[in-house]
Amino acid sequence: MTAAFLRHKLALYLDLIRWNRPAGWLLLLWPTLVALCLAAGGWPGWHLLIVFTLGTILMRSAGCCVNDVADRDFDRHVQRTTARPVTSGRISSKEALAVGGVLALAAFALALTTNALTVYWSFAALAVALAYPFAKRVVSMPQAVLGVAFSMGIPMAFAAVQGRVEWPTVALLMLANLFWVLAYDTEYAMVDRDDDLKIGMKTSAITLGRFDVAAIVGFYLLHTALMACVLGMKFGLQAAKPAWIAIFSIAVLLVLAQIAWHWSLIKTRQREACFRAFTQNHWIGLLWFVAVVLMYAV
Numbered sequence: 405m406t407a408a409f410l411r412h413k414l415a416l417y418l419d420l421i422r423w424n425r426p427a428g429w430l431l432l433l434w435p436t437l438v439a440l441c442l443a444a445g446g447w448p449g450w451h452l453l454i455v456f457t458l459g460t461i462l463m464r465s466a467g468c469c470v471n472d473v474a475d476r477d478f479d480r481h482v483q484r485t486t487a488r489p490v491t492s493g494r495i496s497s498k499e500a501l502a503v504g505g506v507l508a509l510a511a512f513a514l515a516l517t518t519n520a521l522t523v524y525w526s527f528a529a530l531a532v533a534l535a536y537p538f539a540k541r542v543v544s545m546p547q548a549v550l551g552v553a554f555s556m557g558i559p560m561a562f563a564a565v566q567g568r569v570e571w572p573t574v575a576l577l578m579l580a581n582l583f584w585v586l587a588y589d590t591e592y593a594m595v596d597r598d599d600d601l602k603i604g605m606k607t608s609a610i611t612l613g614r615f616d617v618a619a620i621v622g623f624y625l626l627h628t629a630l631m632a633c634v635l636g637m638k639f640g641l642q643a644a645k646p647a648w649i650a651i652f653s654i655a656v657l658l659v660l661a662q663i664a665w666h667w668s669l670i671k672t673r674q675r676e677a678c679f680r681a682f683t684q685n686h687w688i689g690l691l692w693f694v695a696v697v698l699m700y701a702v
Contacts (some may be wrong), residue, residue, distance in 0.1 A: 417503055420472065420489045421465035427683045429464040431588065434689025435581045436460055436557030438696050442573060442638055443565035446700040452564055455514045460557060462511040467533050467553075469504030473497045474537035482599040484679075521563040529556035540606055547593065547608040551585035552578075573634060580630035587623035588685040590616060591670055594678040617671055624663040631692055632656055639699055647702040655695035662688050 422428055436456050440448045472479070472490040476497065479485035489495040508530065515526040532553040539549040555578040559569045586608065593600070593609035594616060600607050612619045632652075639648050662684075669681040 416489050416495055420495060420500060420503060421468050421507070423465075425683075427686050428468070429461045430686035431585075431689060432464050432554055432557065433457065433460045434686065434693045435555065435577065435584075436561055438689075438693050439558040439561035439574070439577055440565065441693075441696050441700065442577075442634070443562040443570065448561075448565055452518070452561075455517060455564070456557065456561060459511045459514045462507045462514070463529070463533065466504040466507040466511065467536075469500045469507070470534060471537045473500050473504075475540075478603055478605060481603045482596050484596060484599075515560075518564040519567055521567060521569075522560050525556065525560045525563050529553070529560065532556060542606070544606050544611045545586075545608045546606060547586050547589040548582065550589055551582035554585050555581040573637065576630055576634045576637075580627050580634065583623045583627040583630065584685075584688070587620045587627065587666075588682050590620050590623070591666070591678050591685075592682040594670065594673060595675050595682070617667065617673070620670060621663065621667050624666065628656065628659050628663070631659075635695070635699070645702065648699050651695055651698045651702070655691055658691050659688055662691070 418424070437453075440452060440456055444452075472488050475485070476490045479488055479491040485491060490497060490500050512523075512526060515523050532549070533556075536546065536549050536553050539546040543549060558577045558581065559574050562569050562574055590608040590612065593607035596605075597607070597609045599605075600610060608619075609616050635652055639652070666681045666684075669677045
């Protein structure tokens with residue numbers, strides 16, 4: 405193999421896992437790190453921070469491989485996805501699945517450095533991740549399945565830190581994340597709605613119809629309310645430090661400002677604006693993460 409061939413293959417693999425589009429793994433990372441900090445009551449330690457950061461990136465990359473193989477026949481008819489490596493034939497389905505398998509095994513190796521409960525949860529996370537690409541064929545709101553898949557890092561974080569799942573907090577965090585995924589992935593689905601209608605793909609943007617924009621705003625607001633509840637529970641904001649209340653209030657206001665900005669982008673339903681809204685969602689996740697870190701720091 406020549407150096408040029410290896411560079412070409414590496415470029416294809418990086419394209420396959422969307423390496424130059426980090427928004428996808430950031431959307432997975434921030435809720436997981438928030439859960440990690442809440443489970444630890446602050447700093448979770450370098451080991452778990454590295455395990456969950458790398459594991460998130462690896463599993464999202466593996467998910468891209470499976471998704472592209474599952475959707476290869478549909479992606480040919482969607483303007484945004486025709487040039488993907490598997491769809492365009494530059495990488496075979498077997499090769500893409502092999503890359504995904506290696507990445508998933510690397511993530512599993514990281515999970516093995518934690519505890520048995522976290523490893524058990526990793527199997528559940530893998531099962532949901534594999535199910536999602538096929539949900540788009542049978543479920544009218546497949547974004548809900550994605551919401552479950554993108555929330556599996558939350559119970560895993562609590563399992564890794566505490567050796568158990570703190571269900572009152574975990575359930576609220578997972579529900580909050582579910583509504584956030586419904587919001588941003590419906591924005592994403594709005595980009596492809598015309599193409600998806602032609603090929604018979606099921607998405608929340610199609611199911612919600614003319615109520616899509618209103619539903620997205622509602623999903624964002626439910627996400628915000630549930631995150632506020634979680635922080636209120638964990639920090640006891642009724643009798644909290646003034647600094648906690650200030651950080652909490654600023655975080656909520658900034659998230660609400662982001663929601664208003666998203667509404668201004670998607671209200672016309674233009675492809676480019678909807679795609680921009682989707683790609684900027686990671687800032688909402690970052691805001692919650694920074695708020696949690698600062699509240700533990702003061």
